[in-house]
Ligand SMILES: Nc1ncnc2c1ncn2[C@@H]1O[C@H](COP(=O)(O)OP(=O)(O)O)[C@@H](O)[C@H]1O
């Protein structure tokens with residue numbers, strides 16, 4: 630009886646040690662690596678998952694990586710607009726942003742979502758520092774000229790990032806902090822701009838020459854035949870993704886464009902992961918199988 634109990638315990642201990650040791654080559658490979666993580670509004674709805682996300686970010690920090698969080702908050706903005714009786718409309722996955730809506734976007738992203746993430750991470754130590762993309766000229770944007778079916782469409786104060794100054798983010802990283810960035814940008818015309826958070830994360834990953842861009846969302850990855858959700862594409866090259874882009878719909882368009890921008894801009898790997906899976910970040914970075922969809926330059 631005692632013998633059986635011991636062998637059961639030994640097996641369990643072996644499995645635990647196996648999981649830890651599987652991480653060793655990945656810890657070695659990514660030691661010191663900058664990783665930009667896009668945290669989408671749809672992936673931040675459950676409290677337990679949000680706490681798990683914060684744990685993962687702090688784990689990355691202690692494991693010697695340099696995580697940078699760029700967050701969205703689309704659903705949170707929409708529910709606030711809804712409470713104010715303002716309708717949300719999207720064109721090609723981007724919010725049509727009136728000056729009135731822009732004030733709400735900024736208030737919700739910078740004043741609410743950013744604060745919540747910073748608070749969750751800082752339960753573990755004095756690491757997270759929140760920033761708006763407006764701060765220290767981090768993101769400079771110009772008004773986006775959207776085109777739908779060949780026709781120009783006015784989508785308001787939506788910005789295209791034309792310049793990134795990552796100096797303040799680098800300084801925070803060098804100081805051992807975890808920057809948490811909202812996707813609001815300044816314009817040289819004195820306006821502020823609403824930038825899709827996937828787009829902002831990709832621009833920052835390129836400017837920092839990050840080792841990885843990781844986009845957390847609420848699907849398993851890129852489905853081959855959406856709305857059919859049986860086949861998740863595990864890996865694809867930039868050229869294959871480019872060919873697929875015109876077939877994609879809604880929120881996946883900016884997400885996959887962001888992955889393409891990142892790898893074309895020198896980031897070796899871009900991933901789309903399911904933020905509903907507890908500790909998805911750790912599974913992707915530190916296990917041999919990885920999860921979700923990975924985009925590579927070729
Ligand atoms: N090919 C596809 N694969 C996966 N999801 C897709 C695809 N095409 C469209 N989608 C939709 O895109 C959504 C993700 O975008 P979005 O809702 O903007 O997420 P987030 O808030 O995380 O940025 C999915 O929930 C899904 O409804």
Ligand SMILES: CC(=O)N[C@@H](CCC(=O)OP(=O)(O)O)C(=O)O
Nearest residue numbers: 669670701702703723724825826
């Ligand atoms: C221009 C544009 O669409 N901006 C987004 C910014 C937030 C965002 O991208 O949030 P998710 O990552 O949760 O989708 C918006 O207003 O919803």
